[in-house]
Amino acid sequence: MKLIPLYAFKTHVGTFYISQSEEGFHPVFDNYILGKYAHPCLAAEDLAGGCTESIHAGGKLVKPGALGIPAALEDWEPLRIYGDSKPL
Numbered sequence: 001m002k003l004i005p006l007y008a009f010k011t012h013v014g015t016f017y018i019s020q021s022e023e024g025f026h027p028v029f030d031n032y033i034l035g036k037y038a039h040p041c042l043a044a045e046d047l048a049g050g051c052t053e054s055i056h057a058g059g060k061l062v063k064p065g066a067l068g069i070p071a072a073l074e075d076w077e078p079l080r081i082y083g084d085s086k087p088l
Contacts, residue, residue, distance in 0.1 A: 001021050001022075001023065002021060002022075003019035003020070003021050003026060003028065003033075004019055004020045004021070004080065005017045005018070005019045005028070005079050005080070006018055006019060006020055006025075006040055006078070006079055006080050007040065007044070007073060007076035007077065007078055007079060008076065008077045008079055009069055009070065009075070009076045009077065010077075011067040011068065011069065012067070013055075013057035013058060013062055013067065014029060014030060014057060015029075016028070016029050016047060016064065016069060017029075017079075018040045018043045018044060018073075018076065020040070023036055024036045024037055024038055025037045025038070025039060025040045025042070025043050026043065027043045027044075027046065027047050027052055027064075029055045029057075029064070030055070030056075030057075032055065034047070034052040034053050034055070034064070035052050035053070040073060041072075041073050044069070044070070044071055044072070044073050044076065045071045047064045047065070047069045047071075048064075048065060048069045048070055048071035049065055049071065050063050050064065050065020050066065051065070052064055052065075
């Protein structure tokens with residue numbers, strides 16, 4: 001599956017991305033897909049709310065909801081214009 005990163009948010013354990021594929025939008029950490037959503041804002045909301053799978057970071061199992069990830073896409077760094085595969 002080809003993923004196009006749209007948004008990024010840096011935490012102390014690494015950077016989370018919200019990426020787009022032909023199947024929908026995916027929260028991604030360290031090349032691991034944490035789910036599939038119909039809209040990028042839903043992916044951000046679930047990451048922020050701790051509704052996604054835990055991740056392995058620094059030898060520990062970490063819940064993304066405990067990392068201060070914002071639910072609003074406005075607080076993420078845009079990497080591409082929504083629906084466009086060209087980088088900003």
